[in-house]
Amino acid sequence: MNEFAFKGILQKEGWIESVKIKTNDDGIILAIEKDDKTTHKDYAIPGFQNAHSHAFQYAMAGLAELHPITETQNDFWSWRKTMYQIALNISPEQLEHIAAMLYKEMLRNGYTHVAEFHYLHHDKNGIKYNNQAEMSQRLMSAAQTAGIKITLIPIFYQNGGFGKKSEKEQRRFISNSIDDYLALFQSCEECIGNFPNASVGYGVHSMRAVDTENIIRLSQLKKESIPIHIHVSEQLKEIEECISYLGQRPVEWLSNHIEIDENYHLVHATHLIDEEVEYISNARANVVLCPSTEGNLGDGIFPLKQFLKHNGNWSIGTDSHVGINPLEEIRILDYGQRLITHNRNTFGNRDSGDNGLLAIESAYINGKKAMGIDQNDFFEIGKPLDALVLSCEHPLLQSTSSKNRSNTIIYSGDSSMYKGTIVNGKWVIDKGLHKNQNIDTHFLKTMKELNVR
Ligand SMILES: [Zn+2]
Structure with missing residues (x-):
């Protein structure tokens, strides 16, 4: 003892x-x-819960800030090109070393558990490794070396956009069908027995990256107690494309086709209309906010004040790892709201009115849910x-x-x-x-x- x-x-x-x-x-x-x-x-x-991570992106932290005068477009999509170049070159061993360093730094910053939203599954040519969970296993091994707990979320990534085939640069991410994805998920699930502080969650990259019938199918097939994570409504362009392809906004489509609940973790959800805010909060589903990355990429500001009026559940994640300090995530989140509402009272709309305590509570309790753990x-x-x-x-x-x-x-x-x-x-x-x-x-x-x- x-x-x-x-x-x-x-x-x-x-x-x-x-x-x-x-x-x-x-x-x-x-x-x-x-x-x-x-x-x-x-x-x-x-210990803080880091509910959204792409470990390999730590290799490019701070690298996308040289903006040549001649460059006309510098946004999420141009950043993604740089990110793909790195994703295409990383070996399993290199991924493990990058992740171990990142996880060690997370621990130093006060995170004790990370949800790894992992889509770099195949080899450099897009061919499956003999052990499908090779790259996933490397991440679990890195977490074990560093001493952080990990919820590995193998991601279902199928398409290059709404109704578009995947691009060449995405070859390491792709599962061609739901059976393909479920086989990958199963091989990850089998791995966790080797790692005492690891668990698994389901993941859909985004509405644009998976056929809608497969999103519906996965929501029906998934084991109830296991969390499911999905990127949603991060980019305005993505919402426009969703409307033109499906006739509905991403969260609106989810509300009409899937019964989401407290096991759903919608990552970013930056651009929501009133009905979508109400839908997510009434379903007791969660949003995972990544303020330093969202700010760095110029995504936009999540309507937190409005979401909290409906008692919405939120947690934090460090996503691209341009910042890995939980205090900074909470401050950027809070100050973004203060700047747009001219009101300093962001989290303190109930009980004690103690902003800091309410922020810790939400980030912690909902962060635990993102890992599949109930914590009172x-x-x-x-x-x-x-x-x-x-x-x-x-x-x-x-x-x-x-x-x-x-x-x-x-x-x-x-x-x-x-x-x-x-x-x-x-x-x-x-x-x-x-x-x-x-x-x-x-x-x-x-x-x-x-x-x-
Ligand atoms: Zn992400």
Whole structure:
């Protein structure tokens, strides 16, 4: 049995001061007790859940910002061309090294679980590997090396656009039929037995990339308890094409053809009309918002204020990994809303009115759902101890009362406040450091080989 003593832990209802958490050797919480006798140190908040990641894109973080004067178009679609060039060149081993580095950095930033939206399935010529789950397995192995939990979401990617055959550059992503996809899913599912902190979810790349009858079919075939993720309504062009091909907007089409529920995670959902906002929130489905990537790509701003009026569920993800700081994701999300509504009260529309706490709650509880896990509180008996630990000696935290502590962390926190990250009751990051330096060595070698930076 292990014991952790904290000066404070954050629960859904707020801070509990002077707490001892006891875990078994697997890191499962056995007891959460008030304990005034021990000399307590530091504050624990739940480990952040990163509900949307494309690990290989970490190789191009910061690379799409040289904008020649002569270039007329520089948007999502031109960014995608650069991304495809990298996707086409990565070997399984290189993917594993890039992902391990990324996951280590996620842990350093306070994420303890990642949902990997994975579509780079086949070899460089678009031929299936002998083990269909080769690339998926590399991602699970990278997660294990780094010490982060992973929900691997093998993605169904079939077409190059609405009614269009896939493009040559997409050859590594493609499943030709639903049976093809289900075989891929099954081989990933079989793999997870080899990785103690891995699980699987279903994924559809987007409405434009999969035949609608297959989207319907998958929604009927899927096992109920397993989450399903889909990119939706990120780009205006995609919505226009959807309307001209299907006669309906993407979320509108979903509402007319599929019974979505709390296991559905709609990634981005940037451009919604009122009826679509209501449809998603009434179905208790979730949106996964990726504010640093959405901002970087110039996607647009999700109508969060309106969504929250209907008690909508949202989580965060770092998507392209141009930023991998959860505090930054929440701030960009919040400040985007403040800038367009001229109102500072983004999350605080219920209960305590404590913006920071409400943001942590939504990102955490719905983030867990994105991994297929039901979680009622931040730290619970019978659940693993996964936490981001913040130093009580940081001048801002040392001088702040408990009622302002969550907001001090969310709005004014940075890595200088971080003490470390605990996963399954073990310090994976201790005083900012990860024990495994090989991860960096392999990553640097890989980046040299790829020669893109
Ligand atoms: Zn994405």
